[in-house]
Structures are given as C-alpha cells and as structure tokens.
Amino acid sequence: MVKKQLIMDKALELFSEQGFEATSVQQITERCGISKGAFYLSFKSKDELILALIDYFMMQITADIDQSVRSCSNEEELLYVFYFTTFRSFSKHSAFAKMFLKEQTQTFNEELISKHDYYDSHINESILYILDQLYGEQIEETKYDLLICIKGFIQIYSALYLRFNLPLDIDSLTKSLVEKTALLAEHSTIPFISGDIIRIIKEPIHEQVTTEHIAALIEQKIDDIENPIEQESLQILKDNLFKTNTSLAITKGLLENIKNNPQCKWISYLIREYYQL
Missing domain, CATH: 1.10.10.60 (Homeodomain-like)
Structure with a gap:
C-alpha cells in the first residue's frame, strides 16, 4: 500500500x-x-491530512453523483438516480461520512468550512440541473426552496442511518424521497429563498474551475497513472485547455478513456463543468 x-x-x-x-x-x-x-x-501537518481526506472522499462522492445524473437518459428517473447514487455513495464511504457528521457538530476552522462549501456548491449544481430538467418554469419561483428541502432530506436520513446504525434499504428510501420531492415540486407555491441567498449558493462553485486549476490537478495525477492510454488522454486534455479551438467531440472521447479510473473522476467532473458537457 x-x-x-x-x-x-x-x-x-x-x-x-x-x-x-x-x-x-x-x-x-x-x-x-x-x-x-x-x-x-x-x-x-494534521490539518493538511484532514483536508486531503475531505478532498479524496468528497471528490469521489460528488463525481459519482454528477456522472450518474448526467448519464441518465430517462428524465423521469433523474430524481431516483440522484437519491440512489447519493445514499449508495454515503453507504460505501460510511466511515468518512460518520467522521464528517460528528465533526460538523464541533467548530471547523475557516479552511475546512471553505472546503465543505466548495463541494457543497457542486452538489447544488447537480440538484438544480435535475429540477430544471424535470420541472422547468413550473418551479421557477420555488426551485431554490426545493434545493434546500432535498438537501435537508439527505442530511436527516443520512444522520438517522449513520448515528443509529439503522438498516438501510436504499431502494425503498429513494422511492420515498422521490415521492416527497415530487409532492413539494407540484404543490409548493410560496417561495422563501431570496435573491441574495441564491447568489451565495451559486457563487462558490466557479472559484476554482479555471484552466490553471484543472491543469495543475492533471499535472499532479498524470505520473501516478499507469495505463498509457489514460496517461496520454490526460496529457491531451491538459494541452487542450489552453487552445481556443478545442473539439468538444474529441474532449468527450478523451473523457471516455479515463472515466473508469477512480483517480480521474474529479478531473473528469471539472472538465465537464468547464466545457458544459
């Protein structure tokens, strides 16, 4: 090891x-x-180790959620896929989730809070994408309230499972939450979340998604990749970041080459966000 x-x-x-x-x-x-x-x-330091742990697990969880949602071809199943993937990821990484849940009740330093907010913003984007695809203008006034409700469902039910070691039937839980979310989407009419709060929710995700940031991440990972096709694909993706005439079709093909490597999940996610694929 x-x-x-x-x-x-x-x-x-x-x-x-x-x-x-x-x-x-x-x-x-x-x-x-x-x-x-x-x-x-x-x-x-120990703090650097803690940040590395948060990065490692949140990259896996966030990328899994985004990849599952974006690859879902049936809109009616989007919410199911989102909830199922989220709870499956939490279950898979339950030791980390328990640790993070426990520490949230204590005082985080500023860097840890910033790290949490960064990944939280990416998950917000996945949820907003689902709501736009499913309901469109029907929930234009209330979609940010729905966003908060969905995240509340995840937090509360995750806490029940993790704190009390309850048996977790992910399929049943997912179906229950899909039903609850649909009822809220169809019958909620009074918005509460203000424009200022919306800007706070949406702003953090774009802070680090730059060519320089993605290129630096690729540079860190490329020497650790043993598969020559994956290694070459990463190099080309890095080079293409600085070109003005990058082919999106080629970029998609290169992402296919690295999508099954766990070390490349976060890079794939950021590149998809960068090119809006």
Whole structure:
C-alpha cells in the first residue's frame, strides 16, 4: 500500500473513533507503524491530512453523483438516480461520512468550512440541473426552496442511518424521497429563498474551475497513472485547455478513456463543468 494512502486509511479509523481534535500525529504514526518523519514526508501537518481526506472522499462522492445524473437518459428517473447514487455513495464511504457528521457538530476552522462549501456548491449544481430538467418554469419561483428541502432530506436520513446504525434499504428510501420531492415540486407555491441567498449558493462553485486549476490537478495525477492510454488522454486534455479551438467531440472521447479510473473522476467532473458537457 502506498504510504500516503496508508496514513489516510489509518487516520480515518482514528478520526472516526476519537474525532479530529483528540487524535494526535503520534497516534496516527503508531497505528500506521511508521515514524513521525515518514508522516511529515507525506503531510506537512494534521490539518493538511484532514483536508486531503475531505478532498479524496468528497471528490469521489460528488463525481459519482454528477456522472450518474448526467448519464441518465430517462428524465423521469433523474430524481431516483440522484437519491440512489447519493445514499449508495454515503453507504460505501460510511466511515468518512460518520467522521464528517460528528465533526460538523464541533467548530471547523475557516479552511475546512471553505472546503465543505466548495463541494457543497457542486452538489447544488447537480440538484438544480435535475429540477430544471424535470420541472422547468413550473418551479421557477420555488426551485431554490426545493434545493434546500432535498438537501435537508439527505442530511436527516443520512444522520438517522449513520448515528443509529439503522438498516438501510436504499431502494425503498429513494422511492420515498422521490415521492416527497415530487409532492413539494407540484404543490409548493410560496417561495422563501431570496435573491441574495441564491447568489451565495451559486457563487462558490466557479472559484476554482479555471484552466490553471484543472491543469495543475492533471499535472499532479498524470505520473501516478499507469495505463498509457489514460496517461496520454490526460496529457491531451491538459494541452487542450489552453487552445481556443478545442473539439468538444474529441474532449468527450478523451473523457471516455479515463472515466473508469477512480483517480480521474474529479478531473473528469471539472472538465465537464468547464466545457458544459
């Protein structure tokens, strides 16, 4: 196992058991069976390790949700696909979700809050896309209230499952939430969310989706990719970011080449957002 991944895996175990504050670097290194020097070769601090964990899992969850929603060809199934993928991802990464849920009841520093808001904004975009596809102008006045309700459903039901270790029938839960969301969409008429709040909700997603940011992420990943086709596809995608006449058809083909590599999920997601594919 790669040492950096080993540190992240063992740290996640400790954070889940004890929380961020109560876990020391010494405890992490003891759980890993490595020296403190080896730890600091991978991470400058415990805070940097925490941010790396949040990045790793939120990239997986957010990209899974977006890919499932965007590839759904039947509009009537969009809400089902969204809810099902969301709860399946939370279930798959339940150790991380439990840790994150526990820490949300404590004080996050500014960088952690910013990191949470960044990924939260991407999920907002997926939800708004679904609502626009399903209901269009019918919910123009209330769609941001619906956005908050959908996220509330996810948070509340996830908390029930994670805190009390309830058995999770994802299919039944998904169908129940699809029904509830449809009722709200069809019968809600009084909007509450203001224009100012809308701007706050939508603004953070665009902060880092730039050519320079995506190129830097590709540069970080490209040497870790062993498959030559995936590696070459990443290089071409990076080069194309700085061209004015990039072919979207070629870009889609290159994304197909890397879509099954877990290390490329977030890059694929950002490129789709960048080109609005």
